[in-house]
Amino acid sequence: MSMNNQGRPTGAGDPNRRRPIAPGTVTSEVLGTISGNKGLDHEESLIFELDHGAVGVDLPDVKVGDDRLGGMRRSARIGLPGLSEPEVIRHYVRLSRKNYAIDSGLYPLGSCTMKHNPRLNEKMARLPGFGDLHPLAPASTTQGALELISQLMNWLTTLTGMPAVAMSPKAGAHGELCGMLAIRAAIAARGENRKRVLVPESAHGTNPATAAFAGFTVDEVPAKPNGHVDAEALKAKLGPDVAAIMLTNPNTCGLFEGDIIDIAKAVHDAGAYFYCDGANFNAIAGKVRPGDLGIDAMHINLHKTFSTPHGGGGPGAGPVVLSARLAAYAPIPLLVADDKGLRLIEDMTAAPDGAKPFGRMCAFHGQMGMFSRALTYMLSHGRDGVRQASEDAVLSANYILASLKDVMSAPFGDGPCMHEVLFDDSFLQGTGVTTLDFAKAMIDEGYHPMTMYFPLVVHGAMLIEPTESESKESLDRFIHVLHTLSEEALAKNVARFVGAPHLAPRRRLDETAAARKPVLRWKPDALKQAAE
Amino acid sequence: MRYLPLTSDDRRAMLARIGAPDVDALFRDVPKSALTSLSTFHLPDTQGELEVERHMSKLAAKNVAAGAAPFFCGAGAYKHHVPSAVDHLIQRSEFLTSYTPYQPEIAQGTLQYLFEFQTQVALLTGMEVANASLYDGSTATAEAVLMAQRVTKRGKAILSGGLHPHYAETVETVAGLFGPMQRTAVTPGCAEDIIALIDEDTACVVVQSPDVFGLIRNLRPIADAAHAKGALLIAVVTEIVSLGLLEPPGAQGADIVAAEGQSIGNGLNFGGPYVGLFATKEKFLRQMPGRLCGETVDVEGRRGYVLTLSTREQHIRREKATSNICTNSGLCCLAFTIHLSLLGEEGLTRLARINHAKAVSLAVRLALLPGVDLLPNAYFNEFTVKLPKPAAPIVEALAVQGVIAGVPVSRLLPHDASVQNLLIVAATETNTDDDFDALVGALKGAL
Amino acid sequence: MSEVRYTDQHEWIRLDGEEATVGITKYAAESLGDVVFVELPASGKAVTAGGGAAVVESVKAASDIYAPAGGTVTSANSALEKEPSKVNEDPEGEGWFFKLKLSDQGEFAKLMDKDAYAKFVDSL
Known part of the structure; x- marks a missing residue:
């Protein structure tokens, strides 16, 4: 069997493991209090267990006698609990207090970038002109939103030194997929069939998962004892069937891959593309432009580097910057400017000359709520x-x-x-x-x-x-x-x-x-x- | 810079302990040619809150918010009233600024609401299990097709012409790598004959109800036909409030439900972030994408929650993972859960009835206009009307008069001349009789 | 008289006449930690020596089980689906994974015997 030791040991032999009491049982014996609470830490039932037929909104009871539901009216109750507003608020406030958060303490999760989340970002994202704007509202009523996207695109391309950016990916892994699909399209356009993708063993799990998801096979590249990718081993693996390499820089050992320009050149000479995982862009933003390193595609986790909040695991945003070699394959929608202002090209068949979009990553235009936060962060910080x-x-x-x-x-x-x-x-x-x-x-x-x-x-x-x-x-x-x-x-x-x-x-x-x-x-x- | 706590003295003291002459010494692995100066970047310098707020507010003011006009856009994103408590609660630091709950001892808040969310989604859709959310409805639909391909070990997917075109394109982009994607012709207001297309190579049939034109579909015969050929039925719901009044897909034989949850708890946000709902049958659990939260006990026997079955996911399985997905839509599913908790059984069913009643009343009025035909005969809070002229210029003209009339179908299918007179109109609890008067009056003038 | 052989991937295989039984070794079961799920091959599935045949999962790891020798799967230990803990409790007995009809008994003969495997484990 494959001795996969990627995880950590669990459970077995834990001396502190006692025979469990039935789930849900809270005894004063265990906690030492009558209520089961411990000071500010309240034991809290599931919302379903708090049901007592109350209601937390006031809505008129409209009767629908003669409906137009085509006979598809619901026949059974849903089973949702009923609570008043104060009960719902107390429930979720109590739950919130069981969470650690960057606002309450240092959060040293490597590779995750738990930095301060400015509250101005939250306020700006909630301006009605952004937060209450429909994605398919007439173009004349959304010019400010398109301008915001355009400004953010300018920040991202300038900071990375790359000519183009695809804005719609909804998270880092989604951005990786977008980048790899652009590479796939570029290879197909050359009439080639390259299937192998080189991934260092120190890579985030998303890299090999993405490569496989995009229809490639994964070939692992070892790390050297000093924590850097083995550039010689990587070069030796290059060949006419290699589509791309996926490299994280700075890498997941917290080291900058100093051979990167040399690696990029070898990759390009072999006819392959260079995907860079931008998860650690926050180490070099404003100091180093990935475009100067020979990178063809890189996603940027707006929720890491540009501090749109992690929100307990999402939502994120993962725009992908693209080199001149890949720019034409960016997915729809595309943002273009003409004499009437900014507009979105939302259809494959309407792509402008030279554009060969590989498809669509999601409905609508990406994580606007994250764009407004990221731009606010950038304007607040400035380049300095x-x-x-x-x-x-x-x-x-x-x-x-x-x-x-x-x-x-x-x-x-x-x-x-x-x-x-x-x-x-x-x-x-x-x-x-x-x-x-x-x-x-x-x-x-x-x-x-x-x-x-x-x-x-x-x-x-x-x-x-x-x-x-x-x-x-x-x-x-x-x-x-x-x-x-x-x-x-x-x-x-x-x-x-x-x-x-x-x-x-x-x-x-x-x-x-x-x-x-x-x-x-x-x-x-x-x-x-x-x-x- | 107000967000950076280190002072110049701090930085000097820290460099001294490190034994580095300056900060650039720490960047020594970066090739010299790649270290840039600040002037390389043609971008503005630091600004205070006031200046940034002024800049952003100016941009926002160039847009017409849904709440600022009589507003009738739907087609996958809906204007609903979200109670004030929702936005207050999701901005609590402990929810807003926490990470994925990988340390369950200090993340029970997130984990418990995810467990509640999974239960709510399973109940609403009538399915056995639901995950802790995906990015949005369109990507959830693509993941559903990929899952059906894994379960059936077949490649072909049949996509209903009533599936939101953006959803269909998203599916084709991703799942199209693993098998043929067959989209049926568009039949606005009618159900196409999709059953005839199901064969032994079919992994799944994807049907949206209510569909993009508003038509409510009967899924049961499609489910039966799919199952007879060993294929799965994927039911797509873009307006989740509809399940307050409609028979859920689970009760009609759906194998997977992929839905957009934006309507509950979440604003329009110009298209994102939203929250993808994903529910299925227990027997497909191991093939399900995305995070899952499960109940367990701690060493003292107290009930608690953990992320579970994570061996399906990318950080363990790497290239063998069920999906490369890494995030869920955490804060958006919290908003969904809180809003749905406030609504409860009675609130949601009332909300759904109000939506339907509003739509019926508007549809009846619009159908009385000369040359205007109402297409679907069964709909929830959204329907399509056929105008005597192309819809897109009319929508633009009405926008100038301050009425946002809806979504012209040509916005979604620009290359299809047969749909250019069609307009998708949504009515929700936020619309008043004055809004209806404004739309009917403006449309009458434009036709 | 049955005979047991071992692979360097920590599978064991026991040959009883025509049929061989496959599982993972005690060493492997201990390294994995608590087994929570096993995915078993269907009867009739053809496997090759060293090819993936089953999957075993602990909470944080998923590992492929390789067929020690080529052949056709004749049955699988469906009891593991309900009680994966048997893999930890009795890896080389009740925690077996599947049975094979070998296509080439020569492949079996080439595997490590008990002593060789014990030395191999000591060397790790």
Whole structure:
């Protein structure tokens, strides 16, 4: 069998694992309070369990006697719960308080870029002219929106030094797909049939998934012991069947691939295209233009680099900048200017001369709500602020590296890192503490853990990205906690690690049980019993 | 710069600890030729809140918001009233500024609402299971076709001519890589004979109801015919409020439901972000794309929630993943969940009845205009009318008079001359009788 | 008399006359952690030596199970669909995956015996 060790160990042998009490049972015995609450942390039922037939909106009771529903009127109740507005608000406020957030603390998730989310962005996105604008409203009534998109396109192409950008992809992975479909179309237009895509083993999982999704086969390129992609191995794999390489730069070890110009040249000489995963553009924005590196396509995660909020996992936005070699294949819709102003070309058959769009990524024109936030962020920072943000992000990561490398093991710690710093678990060997335990102990200290067990090229990876949003005092407190935790682990004081967290709203959850017998929705008791 | 906490003194002290002379020393791996100066970028410098707000407000003022005029656009995005509590709650820091809930001990807030969301979507669509959302309705439809191709190990998809053309193009772009995509001719106001096209090579039939022209379809015979040939029925819903009044696709035999959830909780936003709903039968669970949240217990036996079945996903399966999707539409599905919780059973069914009653009353008035024909005989809150002249110039002319009359079908199918007189008109709870008077009056003048 | 052989991918295969039974080794089961799902091949499926035949999933990892030798699948252990935990509890017994009719018993003979596999595992 393939010994896939991409994940982390789970469940088995956990000494703190006790026989579970029936789901939903909250006993005062467990929590030590009558209510089950712990001060500000309230136990909260599912909204369905709070149903008592109330209603949270006031709407007139219009009778539809003579309907025009063609006999397709609903025959059964939906089964939705009924609550008043104060109950609904309390429910979701209580839920919100069980979440960690960048607004409440440092969020060092490497590769995820949890930076400050300015509130001006939220306010601007909600201006009625943007938030209450229909995507198919007449063009004469949407000129300001099209102008906004045009301005954002100018920022993105200028910062990246690329001639074109496709705006419609709805997230990073969607942008990757867009870029790879453009490459596929360009290869087809040359009358070639190139099927192989080279992907370094340190890549985000989305890269190989995207390549496969776009109909390519994936060929992995190894990393060198210093954390960089093996440029020689990569070049040796190039050939007439190679469609593209997908490289992340700065890479997921937090290192800038210095051979990139050389790699790009070899790729182009072999007739292939260079896709760059732009997830880490926030390290170099305003300092380095990807267009100067020979890149053909790169998505930009507006929710990372330009701080449209992550929102608990979305929505994102992933526009893709394209080189002159790929620009013609950008998907519809296309934004063009003529004597009547700006307009969208929304149909394949109406593409202007020279344009050969490969298709459409989604309905309408992309994540406008994210565009307005990203442009607000860019205008607030300006080119100087964007550059300073990149420098501060890199400075902060190196400050953490310099402050922790005496206790934690940094496999590539000899040189500077970019915006994130990678540690492995070799300093924990023999302590009885794992990367997972170490990370969970951080939760008890009031910190969100760093990215764990990724990238896969080192053992027990811990990837820390502080971003530019932390003050020096905040970084110093964080460093102090991690330094002390490391010393505790090295002294084999394992109690605070094993079974951590102890102080969070929940302790470690049984993911094995969740996966073996999936419960993916609430059901009324009667239905549950019937099923059993 | 107001968002950057480090002072010059801080930066000097940090460089000293690192042992670097300046920040550019940290960029030493970057080829010298690629390090640019600030003047390379022809872009403005830092601006204060006031200046930025002025700039953005100027752009916004050039648009006509849906709430600023009698407004009748639909065709995949709908103007509804969203209660104030929704936007307040989704802007709470703990929801707005958190990441994907990969550390469940400190993300129970997100995880629990995802579990509630999945339950609501399953109930509304009449399906057994739902995921934690996809990007939007169109990409959910494309994912549904890909899933049907995996389940049936067949390539061909038959797309109804009543499927929103943008959705059809999205499906063709992605799923077209894995099999032929057959789109039926457009038959505005009528159901095409799609059953005759289903054969043993067919992975799925994709039917939207109410369709892009507003027509409510009976899915049951199509489901039966598809199943008889071993194919799946994918039901698409672009106006989710319709399920407050209509028989859900799950009760009509659909195997997968792909829907746009924008109408509940989410604004128009010029097309995004929206929230894709995706529901199916339990037996297809392992082939389902996207995030899933499941119930479990912690080591103390307390109920809690985790992301589960993630081995289907890209970060584990890499090139073998069911999809390359990595995000869901988190904050938009939270808005959906809160709005639907406020509505409840009674609120949603009332809202749906109001929408239908408004549409019927407007359709009757428009059909009385000379030369205007109402096409669908069964519709929810949206319908298509045939005008005696091309619709697009009329819509532009009415916009100048301050009435946003609807979506001309030629906007969606510009190369099809047979549809150029057709206008898609939506009416929701936000429309008043004054709005109707304005539209009827303006249209009468233009014809 | 049955005979058991092992692959360097940590599958075991036991030959009883014409039919061989395949599963994963105790070492593999322990490395995986709690098994939550197995995907089994259909009867009649033709497999080649070293080709993917089944999938085993823990919470955070999915691994392919390769056929140690080529042949035709005759049956699969459907009990694992309801109780994947058997793979952890008894990997080399009740936690078997599928049975094969071998096309070439020579392929079986080339695999590691118990001692060779034990040495191989020690070397990891």
